[in-house]
Amino acid sequence: MGAAIRPARTIAELGLADIYATSRQSLPGGTDIAAVRAAAFNHFALAGLPHSRVEAWKYTDLRRLMRDAKPLAAPPDIKAKARVHDAGALFATLGFRRLVIVNGAFAADLSDLAGLETGLTIRSMAEALALDEPLLSQGLGPMVPADEPALALNTALAGDGVVITVLPGATIERPIHLVFVNTGAAAAAMVTRSLVVVGGGARATFVETHEGPDHQDYQVNTVLQLVVGDAAEVDHFKITREGGAAVHVATLLANIGARAKFNELGFTAGGAVVRNQLFVLIAGKGTEANLRGLSLLAGRQHADTTLAVDHAAAGSQSRETFKAVVDDEARSVFQGKISVRPQAQQTDAKMTTRVLLLSDNAEADGKPELEIFADDVQCGHGATTGTLDDQLKFYLMARGIPEKEAEALLIQAFAGEVVETIGHEGIRDALMDATLGWLGQRG
């Protein structure tokens, strides 16, 4: 048996190898971390960038979509930091605790670190790695194959991010807002890694926003490792509104304990190429996981949400609801896989995906999968793709509502079914506003 024949390395792959070779000495971490990085890069280098023959990346051929590898972003200078004041504006009036990550580096001076609630700690990932804490490999467990390319690249190259812990039993009322922003002085890559550990019985809400300028061609590889303890309640929102030329690859690794409540929502309305991959391990019994996604795509945007939910314990419930509105020549991808292991009896899992196509040239690809090894479970999935209902549109127009406004009302109603499920009123209103803003740009 010979090794698989792989095509010649692309410019981007050669660039990534070069970047790793030249920056490995300066990346944070001692010898242990350096070894983890080296192993990860080797995994990446063997397979290269994922392409359409790699099943998990079937619809998002990164080898084709990533034309080159941008150099790692330089630490932000005063000028860069001065440009971030309006980042995360969507939630600016809600009084969240802002943690700002500029051009891939945690900016303590721009972050709100005063008066931390009892049981809450916040640190920079770079500082934690510099102390040689084994954070890049901690808690990964069996969730993701070691050669998962986006994660392997992130492990090899991650420079900074945040490390947040919430002690068992603590209730953090004030949502924590991770503001990821690219100030766009140069075409660069931002590779960030964050770790959030919420202890047993604790409660917290996390919001991530990702944004950058439209005129700058930049790349983002961001990973969040999230550990939700037994009986903890965690809400996590990820809002992706990158600039129009950006390539954004994000990985969520969530490890959920027993009797926990985990609410996840991804809102994607920016970026040229977006890949949101979520690996959710339900490790404990009696947990409720509610995983939602909404993508609003136009122009030539490509957004891929790939979700793997692993039910590894009995009696847990998961709901996967994904919706997309796709206009112009944009393309929406949803791959959702629910696995139920033999011991995970009485699992109740239901996956739904609905896509609204607004143009003849819009495209939606969907791939739901159920992999069930237990015999006493309730699992199902449903997928629909359609266009705006002409009858409904006529009804609205017959009341004097112009065509574009009638369409906007119907699209808003479609998207609203995801947004309305948000319990936090401020976040719900902000995302409804973002939806209306997107509709406003349709013209």
Next chain:
Amino acid sequence: MTALLEIRNLQAEIAGRKILDGLDLTVNAGEVHAIMGPNGAGKSTLSYVLAGKPGYEVTGGEVLFKGEDLLAMPPDERAAKGVFLAFQYPLEIPGVATMTFLRAALNAQRRKRGEEELSSPDLVKRVRETAKNLGIDAEMLRRPLNVGFSGGEKKRNETMQMALLEPLLCVLDETDSGLDIDALKIVANGVNQLRSKERGMIVITHYQRLLDYIVPDIVHVLSAGRIVRTGGKELALELESTGYAQYQSEAA
């Protein structure tokens, strides 16, 4: 004086099948016309052609609304000019709250007519008052439009929209269908309150029953796509006893 609505030799088809075949009708402001006829005569088609529903192709004739070519206007413009169709089967729109819908409709029409939009408190006040008059409770206004409403609630909702939008021409398509007698009385009462000398109405119905409550000035019989007989309100009573058989055989 220009008629409110003037339909001349109207011919229309759907999917290549001719439904309206030389229909003439003139409605003046202040008049209530009933259009009766057997199933398949073209009653609903007439209402949809007037409202501008896609899929109905006008192949001949013309429709003038206050002297303007109605058929050249998109549905929203017809509505803003004052044409209102009360649907036989009002549609359910999940995710759009009734109040949101009413605000969008009222303000879109006002904008198109060059009037100022209503402020939120003014709008809510007007909607509440109108709703109350029709026995629609405030909770229903918060619910998605028509979703889970009973037949009677949907028709009351249509009547409420008509009252709020204050059209010049009301076309009521089988408003009595699916209503019990109590609901029918409420809806008819709401419609009667809108009768005025500036406003014309076309009440389309298969049964005479509705006309006991909304008493027309003129009654027409529609058969095979054209008006075959016109009379006073006593014509409706006659049809009730004789049925449509003679008109159907005429058409055949």
